[in-house]
Amino acid sequence: MSTDTDIKIEIRDLTMAYGSFVVMRDINAKIKRGEVFVIMGGSGCGKSTLLRHMIGLKQPAKGDVYYDGVPFWQSSDEARQERLRRFGVLFQSGALWSSMTLTENIALPLGEYTDLSAGDIADITRLKLALVGLKGFEDYYPAEISGGMCKRAGLARAMALDPEILFFDEPSAGLDPISSRNLDELILQLRDTLGATFVVVTHELASIFTIADNSVFLDPNTRTMRANGSPREMLKHSSDPAVQEFLTRGEKSAPAAAAKPV
């Protein structure tokens, strides 16, 4: 069964705050190697903020994130930079570098961090774009392709360095249901083939039940996590009304808001 060496990421007593305003406190979670871990919760509850803490964009007020047992924020700058190179991040809107073509976007990290020749880099770039279904768009600028394509190109860039952990911020936001489903399948395929660990921020229920092995549910009212584990198990066994309401779109509890006594 699970031993400590299986734990890829551990969030320990993490408190997130903007100045004196506490967003979430005391978040604890363990994520195993090769798992798809979903951060879920209602809009504006701090899901993306938690992700930003994990990828080094925002320093925690308290606690730390451990990767392979090594604390991230307590490490030196160099160690943190070194760790960052083993991450891939897909931002909400793709965040492709707008002054570069898709090829250049993907080639840049490869050029910076590998000793590959220009020809090898071009080959890898073409492969990564083909993997996300963007063959033929190599020389397009991000502004010339659609939002969904930007997102897929962002995924190709996130995968450029064959990362150990891939972070996705709302991958299905702004995608049609079919593209969204394709993306879910792509995530599962990548997990199976690359053996990478995934951290996904989403509130898309269909997606959550398809991809998640493990999850954390953040609740803005209590400003902490309400549940931790597989969403399917949560749906079956959780007695927490907030978790149940979220996972069932509020359809099981309180029949209709309008019928509430006023």
Add this chain to the structure above:
Amino acid sequence: MPVSATPTKAELTVRRTADGLLLVGLAGDWGAQPEKPGLGAVEKELAGGGITALAFDTAGLGRWDSGLVALLFKCLGLCDQKGVKVRTETLPEGLTKLIGLAVAVPEKKGAARSEEQPPFLQRVGTSGLAVWEGGAGMLRFMGENVLAFLKMLRGKAQFRWVDTFMVMQECGPQALGIVALINFLIGLILAFVGATQLAIFGASIYTADLVGIATVREMGCIMTGIILCGRTGAAFAAQLGTMKVNQEIEAFQTFGISPIEFLVLPRMLALILMMPLLCVFADVIAIGGGFLVSSLMLNVSPLLYLNRTIEAINLSGFLLGIIKGAYFGVVIALTGCLRGMQCGTNAAAVGQATTSAVVTGITTIIASDGLFAVICSALHI
């Protein structure tokens, strides 16, 4: 809801019945009408006390819109405060549903912004801290740039020369037109103003000295600096600000690529290299402007003018202008990039970043030029 052809007047009546029930009658058309009754009557009755419940009589209610819903919503709030129960069963179905939606999610405590202003001392303290933080941020940014520059000298910086060349093209050759126009006009104006005054003493020929020295030491680099600040500094702030909004800067950070090295360094290098060249160009054009005015309109012999100009300008004055130009290049790149990197994450913030970049840049250029003048006068340069 019955629809009548001609709208009737909206009416709100209140009637107290037995056991503390307040019956609110709603009648007439509550659609888009200018005059609608308010909640005054209900408030008065509630203030009177002795009411435990409130119900509606909507028998004569015609059309209604959000105005009525808003009124009922306010009424519910009032009743809630007084602890009066409200019966909404008799309202039309659509109204009940909308009201239900409005009250479904309770108000988030502490979310509403309070209007009251903090005390005077607190505001002074907050602004003081903001100034301090702004200064510290600027120093930190400058320090990071120095480190990045040193790293580049050691050949370790993460940046691409191709970016530098692109920025050079954008801020150098493409700015030639505007730099030429403005400096030509400046030379022309200097010549006109100078010649008129000098003619009083019969010293029109010294117009050449005036234009030459003023241009080479001061006007050439200042005007070029101001033009580039408005043109290129603003562009830097807008570019980096938009990249910030679009999370592109964060994307660099998550790849472990320093945005300072990758984005700021090429821009700074480009300006340091291009500004001195533009200054030389500006000097030549401005002197040309003065030459044209003097020889065509002020009857000064062209050859004499050129000779005077060559005699008037010395190497130290010329180099001073060029060095100041390079320094202004650093100022423009730093302020533009700093404001861009500090940009918030919305469209308005990009506008503010651009404005602030230009204001900071021009102020710094003029202020430090004053400082240069004092130092040069002390050193007799």
